[in-house]
Amino acid sequence: MKVKRVIYPGTFDPITNGHLDILNRALALFKKVEVVIGQNPHKSPLFSLDERKALIEKSVNFNRYVKVVTYRGLLVDYIKKGEKAIFIRGLRVVSDFEYELQMAIMNRKLNPNVETVFLMPNEQYIFLSSSMVRDIVKFKGDIGRFIPGVVQQALLDKYRSGNLG
Numbered sequence: 001m002k003v004k005r006v007i008y009p010g011t012f013d014p015i016t017n018g019h020l021d022i023l024n025r026a027l028a029l030f031k032k033v034e035v036v037i038g039q040n041p042h043k044s045p046l047f048s049l050d051e052r053k054a055l056i057e058k059s060v061n062f063n064r065y066v067k068v069v070t071y072r073g074l075l076v077d078y079i080k081k082g083e084k085a086i087f088i089r090g091l092r093v094v095s096d097f098e099y100e101l102q103m104a105i106m107n108r109k110l111n112p113n114v115e116t117v118f119l120m121p122n123e124q125y126i127f128l129s130s131s132m133v134r135d136i137v138k139f140k141g142d143i144g145r146f147i148p149g150v151v152q153q154a155l156l157d158k159y160r161s162g163n164l165g
């Protein structure tokens with residue numbers, strides 16, 4: 001294996017069953033995956049980086065092949081010089097494609113040792129996103145089948161404390 005590190009980057013605000021589906025597919029291909037929670041400049045998050053980290057760790061039952069880290073810098077700088085890495089990204093619908101393509105090309109320009117690999121989730125998650133989950137909770141909809149139990153609880157806690165944005 002030439003690739004040293006396999007990284008699944010994202011905002012994960014919060015993690016959904018769609019993210020977990022992609023993560024499990026990545027784990028079927030690679031021994032270890034690092035989930036890197038970053039700051040997307042276009043999004044103002046509901047959960048703090050540390051809250052998101054804890055939710056992911058609990059959602060994967062502290063699987064020792066999944067390392068969860070938070071990172072505030074440019075993602076390509078997370079990789080050490082000369083280290084070969086794969087970025088895993090999920091592709092749901094065609095509308096994801098343009099943004100993902102731009103990012104993959106830009107990341108490769110910034111660091112030629114980074115290759116992006118796209119995985120497609122089970123079709124039941126094609127229309128699922130963190131923002132949709134946040135909206136459904138706001139309007140008291142039932143989201144149980146789209147997110148892990150710990151995430152549902154955390155969202156309800158935010159809702160009850162009036163911190164749902």
Ligand code: ADP
Nearest residue numbers: 010011012018019040089090091121125128129
């Ligand atoms: P970002 O802000 O980096 O897009 P997200 O947390 O929204 O962060 O998504 C991280 C990655 O997971 C992206 O590649 C996204 O396409 C993918 N993803 C998000 N939701 C799903 C889903 N329901 N099924 C498959 N992939 C998903």
